[in-house]
Amino acid sequence: MTENQTAEYVPGLEGIVAARTRKSSVDGLAGQLTIGGFPLEELAANATYEEAVFLLWNDRLPTSAELGALRHDLAAARTLSATTTQLLAEAARQRVGAMDALRMGAATLTLGAGDQPFPSEPRQAAMRLVAAFPTIVATYWRYLKGELPIAPEASLGHAANYLYMLNGTVPSAARARALETYLNTVIDHGLNASTFTARVIMSTGSDMISAVVGAIGALKGPLHGGAPGPALDMVFEIGDASRARTVLEEMLARGERLMGFGHRVYKVRDPRADVLSKAAEELYAADGDMRLYELAKAVEATALQVLEEHKPGRNLQTNVEFFTALVLHGLGLETDLFTPTFAVGRVGGWSAHCFEQLAENRLIRPRSQYMGERGRRWTPLAERG
Ligand SMILES: CC(C)(COP(=O)(O)OP(=O)(O)OC[C@H]1O[C@@H](n2cnc3c(N)ncnc32)[C@H](O)[C@@H]1OP(=O)(O)O)[C@@H](O)C(=O)NCCC(=O)NCCS
DSSP: OOHHHHHHGGGGGGOOOOOOSSSSSEEETTTEETTEEEHHHHTTTTSSSHHHHHHHHHSSSOOOHHEEEHHHHHHHTOOOOHHHHHHHHHHHTTTTHHHHHHHHHHHHHSOBBTTTTOOOHHHOOOOOOHHHHHHHHHHHHHHHHHOOOOOOOOOOOOHHHHHHHHHOOOOOHHHHHHHHHHHHHSSSSSSSSHHHHHHHHTTTOOHHHHHHHHHHHHHSSTTTTTOOHHHHHHHHHHHHHHGHHHHHHHHHHTTOOOOBOOOOSSOOOHHHHOHHHHHHHHHHHHHHHHHHHHHHHHHHHHHHHHHHSSSTTSSSOOOHHHHHHHHHHHTTOGGHHHHHHHHHHHHHHHHHHHHHHHHTTTOOOOOOOOSOOOOOOOGGGGGOO
């Protein structure tokens, strides 16, 4: 037996520990997510996004001077080069998908822009990536809608400025807070596929922009970046709480899955769902249609009952997508913006993992099990018919 036949093959690398990290820990059995040492519930609704980024980059909270410096540096790195803007205009004209536009836009960040030099150091690249992601998404989105992009506003925080660039209105404190809580909630989540992708690219000695562009490609896939739209579609389709049980039971009878429920890792309630449920409640109470929030909560409660009746013992619980959809919809974001907005949050985690990989690098190079034939003899083309 050859060496590669003796090693155990684990499809999807499930259960394999492929990195050591101080960034986050996902405990699927206990339903706990720890980010930079903080329980998610402690961090998400308290931190600004800039504080969460500092935490992941430095493994501690910033002092107020450090936070001021980071806010300043990020705000200064938001503006895109003319080349990036033109590319996004073309992407919108060709109606390329939002994640493809983000991937292409992010790739151009290797170019300098204005007084932002070519980001040669990992620190500069990380700053540029985190700062420019919202500008890329908002610029593309405005062009897609036939509108001109809105220049970033340096006096606004990261989350507030993203909403401002999308619709031209300075958001209320409640709206900025809801987005901030969302971005913090998704900033990192263990060794998920896109984070692993970034670390693999980094481990080859490549650069951080390449690593993050690869990560965007991984996040684009529906098995990872998800399609949070369907969860909300389901709530809209139900329309009235009195119809919830009938509609949900019909869905299950047709063999369909209830969108926004169940999770591969979390076998109890996804802690992100609770944090975002609370964020949604606060957002809708302050600045939204409370009837939609109440309908969604009623649909959730009925779905949990119906799932327990139809799949007893499976413990299928609400996942992050259900309340992501509610929060982002409440912020006025269309569903095509949901996954790019996930990326706007997750780039903080990707960049932090890149730093961590650099600090203790070893080329990530697993093995494969050869399943093909051996010892084939060459047949000349003329004899192959
Ligand atoms: C997220 C998800 C893929 C995780 O799946 P998983 O851990 O691989 O679980 P499985 O696919 O093995 O499903 C286990 C069982 O629970 C059932 N199940 C899982 N999620 C379900 C759901 N949302 N609705 C109904 N049944 C569900 C499966 O039918 C299966 O039942 P069975 O063994 O009787 O056939 C799965 O829960 C799902 O498809 N959820 C709905 C999609 C979703 O919420 N996506 C988010 C975007 S809105």
